[in-house]
Amino acid sequence: MSPILFYGVPSGCSFGSIVALEWLGAPYRLSRIEMPEVVTGDAYRRLNPVAETPTLLTADGALISESMAILNHIGARGIDRGLGFAQGTPEFDRLNQMLAFLNTSFFGAYAPLWYALEHAGEGEGRRVLGEYGRAQVRKAHEDLSAMLGDQPWLLGAQRTLADAYFIGIARWNEYHQAVDRRDYPNLQRLFDTLEADPAVIFAHAIEAQRTAVSAGGFAGEVAFDQVLADPRLAA
Incomplete structure (x- = not known):
């Protein structure tokens, strides 16, 4: 099956x-x-x-x-x-490092914004959550953009599972408009490449x-x- x-x-x-x-x-x-x-x-x-x-x-x-x-x-x-690498190789470690960043810092940056959207209602609490979330998203984009640099894919010359995971999270910015991705040209380039895949x-x-x-x-x-x-x- x-x-x-x-x-x-x-x-x-x-x-x-x-x-x-x-x-x-x-x-x-x-x-x-x-x-x-x-x-x-x-x-x-x-x-x-x-x-x-x-x-x-x-x-x-x-x-x-x-x-x-x-x-x-x-x-x-x-x-x-x-797509992946044999456990124990440097490539495997680099992939897990990138997946861990995407799963914690990049994914987690949007958590306050999702909570504000779905549960916080209106008022001061929602405003504070929004400000905190947007700051976290900005930092995550800055860090990831620096890691990507001018490479075509997150781990270098070849696409991997990290790129697949990235695109599923990166599209959340369309909901929250926390950043203007064009301020991070490296990430905008990767996003556009993946959206055409x-x-x-x-x-x-x-x-x-x-x-x-x-x-x-x-x-x-x-x-x-x-x-x-x-x-x-x-x-």
Whole structure:
């Protein structure tokens, strides 16, 4: 059986895992998880007790959650494509370092802005959260832009899982307008390159439920209630 990625909408960080699976080229399926309704329900918590996306059901029935873990799983299958690297190599360490920055500093910078948007209502609390979040986003962009420099990809001459994860988070700025990405030309260049990538175009179409043309191994979507009957989840 092919792996199934449970991806969150709207605009979940699982976007990067979809892009990575497309780049991998091996067969996979997708299952759409509405947030917050379905993701916080008891049925989904059977798969992921912390009620977050993404979650990956592997071909042999294992459940993997957290983007870094899923991306490293995909990377181990895509070493021959340069998506990941063998553990113990300097390249593996550099990839994990970049993924860790994206998962903590870059992702985390938007957390106050998401909270302000979804929970803070109006007034002083929302204003303070907004100011703090925008400052964090600016610093994360400054740091990442310096790390990227004039390289074509985050790790250098070759695209990796880090670039897939980056684009899924970078698009959050369209919601919050925390920075003008044009102030960071290196990141704007990378963003534009990725937005033109067929895998990224595919992932946007999947989220928007438009006609999506896979250049990878996409084998179709499966409804969440159907996945719950998958024999791999019976154990």
